[in-house]
Amino acid sequence: MLNPSLRSQVEPFRVMQMLDIIHQRSREGKDTIMLCAGQPSTGAPRPALEAVSEALFDEPLGYTEVVGDARLREAVADWHSNTYGVDTSPGQVIITTGSSGAFSNAFLALLDHGDRVAITAPGYPAYRNILASLGAEITYLKVGAETRFQATATMLEELAEKGEKPKLVIVTSPGNPTGTIIDPAELERIARWCEDNGCALISDEDYHGISFGRPTVTARQFSDDAIVVGTLSKYFSMTGWRVGWMIVPENLVEPLTNLQASLSLCAPAVSQVAGVAAFGEASISELNDHVERYREARAVLLEELPKLGLDTYADPDGGLYLWLNVEKLTDDSEELAHRWVEEIGVAVAPGIDFDPFEGHKWVRLSLCTPADETREACRRIASWISR
Ligand SMILES: Cc1ncc(COP(=O)(O)O)c(C=O)c1O
Known part of the structure; x- marks a missing residue:
């Protein structure tokens, strides 16, 4: 056995x-x-289904580029730039197999065995499971109502003072399971702290688009080094299509592309066709x-x-x-x-x-x-x- x-x-x-x-x-x-x-x-959404029904007969739907179909990378970049007023180029967008694919690739690209990662408790469980399987050292930031169940730069500073400075921090806003949205000023403080302390920041923005009043800002408004993760699974209502993305600093494009080429080759082609249409007005x-x-x-x-x-x-x-x-x-x-x-x-x-x-x-x-x-x-x- x-x-x-x-x-x-x-x-x-x-x-x-x-x-x-x-x-x-x-x-x-x-x-x-x-x-x-x-x-x-x-x-x-209906336009996504219509686009797929055409593509099924008109396109070979073979492998796309490793980093994703150029049309989808452009759609994500435009959406990101227009929604947040930041300058995001298609060359920084890597299409992944759900955002889950983005996390495993990003962790591999950023971390070596034993590196420390700070995540919140409560938080999304797959982070800790993937990180544990990669041999990362997980430090929990125990968060509650006082900080809207979100991490703060002060918590990171306290870790550093204890000699437990993380190599990577993950912020999730709106949160899973909490639904809380991080205060933009706090996200800015975290982004600055990460830049000043050589710590990578992954901002999981999977639930962006679903807000009941509070503004959702992207970490890339505050730091060009921040890695933003997004997905078609939540706001776009396309969980089973398995398309997500990362928006990354230029220097990470190559290692992430090489990792993705070996791990998954590319995200599903037919789902990428649907994804392009999902960003349209209708x-x-x-x-x-x-x-x-x-x-x-x-x-x-x-x-x-x-x-x-x-x-x-x-x-x-x-x-x-x-x-x-x-x-x-x-x-x-x-x-x-x-x-x-x-x-x-x-x-x-x-x-x-x-x-x-x-x-x-x-x-x-x-x-x-x-x-x-x-x-x-x-x-x-x-x-x-x-x-
Ligand atoms: C916070 C968060 N990140 C990532 C994911 C992964 O989603 P997907 O791989 O479908 O994009 C989920 C799924 O529930 C989630 O809640």
């Missing part, structure tokens, strides 16, 4: 186990309200309607949860989630999540996936579920609590 490597011993993603339970329930004819999904329930108007639906689901949660006594949560400024404290109900949110799905058919994501320290007191709720179903989920939770 072959033994798997030590580096492959990463933690499971518990929300995927929840999805298995949901599939099993559906086979048994039981309904479930999905508040656990990390993806829009809608498909790709797509954007369709996608903005989705954001209005997330806003409605958010409003229902903000109205109903406090009535249930669940009034501690991260401000859901944007993105697709609400990070909810459930310690009034349990000190084991994973068990609570299992009870809710089995007893009342409401699926939430257990917090331990996102925060190894405090996650047992939290769950993540999704804003992707329509408002009426979200209200019904709250009604079921209310009756569960009152039992």
